[in-house]
Amino acid sequence: MAEETNNGYKSGSNLEKVLRAGHFAVTGELGPPQSADGSVIREKAELLKDVTDAVNITDNQTAIVRMSSITSAVLAMQEGLEPIVQMTCRDRNRLAIQADLLGAQALGVRNLLCLTGDHQSFGNHPTAKNVHDLDSVQLIQMVKAMRDESKFQCGDDIKGECPHLFIGAAANPFGDPFEFRPYRLAKKAVAGADFIQTQLIYDLPRFREYMKKVVDLGLHEKVYILAGVGPIKSSGAARYMRDNVPGMIVRDEYVDRMAAAIKDIPKEEKAARRQAWRETGIQICIEQVQEIQEIEGVAGVHIMAIEWEEAVRPIVEGAGLYPRPTVE
Amino acid sequence: MIVGEQKPIAEIVKLLGDAKKVLVAGCGTCVTVCFAGGEKEVGILASALRMMSKLEKHPMEVDEVTVQRQCEWEYIDPLKEKLKEYDAVLSLACGIGVQAMNERFPNSITLPGLNTTFLGLPEEQGVWEERCQACGDCILGLTGGICPIARCSKQLLNGPCGGSQNGVCEIDPDVPCAWQLIWERAEKLGRIDNLLEIQPPKDWGRSRDGGPRKIVREDLRLGSEAAETE
Numbered sequence: 001m002a003e004e005t006n007n008g009y010k011s012g013s014n015l016e017k018v019l020r021a022g023h024f025a026v027t028g029e030l031g032p033p034q035s036a037d038g039s040v041i042r043e044k045a046e047l048l049k050d051v052t053d054a055v056n057i058t059d060n061q062t063a064i065v066r067m068s069s070i071t072s073a074v075l076a077m078q079e080g081l082e083p084i085v086q087m088t089c090r091d092r093n094r095l096a097i098q099a100d101l102l103g104a105q106a107l108g109v110r111n112l113l114c115l116t117g118d119h120q121s122f123g124n125h126p127t128a129k130n131v132h133d134l135d136s137v138q139l140i141q142m143v144k145a146m147r148d149e150s151k152f153q154c155g156d157d158i159k160g161e162c163p164h165l166f167i168g169a170a171a172n173p174f175g176d177p178f179e180f181r182p183y184r185l186a187k188k189a190v191a192g193a194d195f196i197q198t199q200l201i202y203d204l205p206r207f208r209e210y211m212k213k214v215v216d217l218g219l220h221e222k223v224y225i226l227a228g229v230g231p232i233k234s235s236g237a238a239r240y241m242r243d244n245v246p247g248m249i250v251r252d253e254y255v256d257r258m259a260a261a262i263k264d265i266p267k268e269e270k271a272a273r274r275q276a277w278r279e280t281g282i283q284i285c286i287e288q289v290q291e292i293q294e295i296e297g298v299a300g301v302h303i304m305a306i307e308w309e310e311a312v313r314p315i316v317e318g319a320g321l322y323p324r325p326t327v328e
Numbered sequence: 329m330i331v332g333e334q335k336p337i338a339e340i341v342k343l344l345g346d347a348k349k350v351l352v353a354g355c356g357t358c359v360t361v362c363f364a365g366g367e368k369e370v371g372i373l374a375s376a377l378r379m380m381s382k383l384e385k386h387p388m389e390v391d392e393v394t395v396q397r398q399c400e401w402e403y404i405d406p407l408k409e410k411l412k413e414y415d416a417v418l419s420l421a422c423g424i425g426v427q428a429m430n431e432r433f434p435n436s437i438t439l440p441g442l443n444t445t446f447l448g449l450p451e452e453q454g455v456w457e458e459r460c461q462a463c464g465d466c467i468l469g470l471t472g473g474i475c476p477i478a479r480c481s482k483q484l485l486n487g488p489c490g491g492s493q494n495g496v497c498e499i500d501p502d503v504p505c506a507w508q509l510i511w512e513r514a515e516k517l518g519r520i521d522n523l524l525e526i527q528p529p530k531d532w533g534r535s536r537d538g539g540p541r542k543i544v545r546e547d548l549r550l551g552s553e554a555a556e557t558e
Contacts, residue, residue, distance in 0.1 A: 090482070094529065116489040119481055119499050130482065137486035138529045153529065172490035177511040183524055184487040191526055199490055246491045246498035 010147065010194060011166035013110035014082045015054035017327035018300075019195065019224045024293060025300025026321055027084065027197065027226055028052040028312050030076065032067035038075050041067070045079035047309040051316040052081075053324055054111055056197070056302070059086040063123025070104050077108055084168060085109050088117030093133035094142065094153050101146060105163035113168035113197065114139040136169060137191045143167050144192030169193040171225075173210035174203060174249040182213040188223070195224040197302040202232075202241065202250040204291060211297050220297030227292045230304035231281040231311045234274075235259040257284060282311055286318035293319075329449065330358040330422045331456045332365060332442040337376060340418065343439045347415035348387060350377065352441070353407070353429070354394035355421035362456055365420030365442050367394040373420065373441065398425025404432055411436040447478075464534030464541060470522050472513030477530075479506035485527040 006012040028048045033040040059069040073083035116136045120128045142153045150162045169188040235258035242250035261280035262273045305311040352374045360366025374390045381388035395403045398421035417438040419426045429438035446458035461478045488507030491498025495508045
């Protein structure tokens, strides 16, 4: 049924069309505001829409309350941006998720990224009760059954229109146990993921090693893999990610390059230092995207420049990925 | 065992309010083993309350008793007459003991002196850690005897989240990642295949979400046919 209504596409989203047509995809990321101010979404959407194929709308990222992902997605769509709604298992049980997905479909959402969710202890409500009724693999299965079998998780039929979502999932090539990571990706593929976005990559050799295993397992033929990249804002940010963010690996070369960017600029010249950092951060990111394009099995890049959306355009242009394709 | 820890004394005093005669009641089973509510802790807490009553000029008479198990009628029934003398009982048993006392002696009030924290074990002298959440549907057979429900901070059933690194959980560098442990164990046992299969959504109806859980064993009930033919 889904096949007929979408001309052979699972969802008919722009992202699905771009990937199916064999283009190297570009997705971005948009963090909703910690307020009810919709203009924030509109402004960020304006910066991202022309230089990406679709954009993730985060779901209470880092466990901090923000405007809801689906609401923000609708505001973004009004600006001409294609959203990828993020959905975590942390805040909703299977009833709430399915209810939201019915609504998301009705509102025109066509991409969904299924996530476990950052632990609530990182955010601004650390005493909250987490849900985790489902895990991300089970969430993928549920969304696929809603789309391909018109079934709710309980097995009841969805009478009428069901969500036709292009299903995404996350993968962290830098988490441990490293040997388990490709298999975890395989589980997500078997569960029904159509595309994968990876954690930020600041260790290309390890990512290559991971991708080799992924290709050996044939997973790149089952799911589109989008490599996660992001421009580094400063040497402090590079050090922080290297030393303090669980699940990330940042090679010293990046920290050193960011530090070298400002070595001849006196401390007082804050604006100049900031400018030098930003130029270097964007340049590193462009080089990464170019290298990643050469890695077998990678179908696109996912550029994470949260609160620095302006950086996406120069990265996409610098990497030779502009203009974005139009697929009918 | 059930592991508990004593509430702060200020909270206990607040709970006791203006009670003039208090019985501190310990339990000789789990909370004795975890040094939270056995005879010895009853003695220490009772002394502290007596001192406080003197210092703060709040007259309070404090007596002590410890029964073998506060969660079984036969052990607490002998307290029935004694309880009449007291304005309040301060139980150092787990939450089950506190509820048993209130249920059995509705004319007395039994207050909790402990926070019941988890089902766990002493990892070493003085260190206890949770091992079971009594979810009602044991999956230890799939995970090499390591429970992701009790030990993964997100209760994941299909492998580690992205926050597992160098063997520890994203929430705290002192918390081992349950899925790292499960993976290592599966590798050692040659049972990685178990972890590659997708585990379906869990039936939480067998866990805490279904109201108080109950087991009825007709074969053991007194007066039942099955029990009598034994």
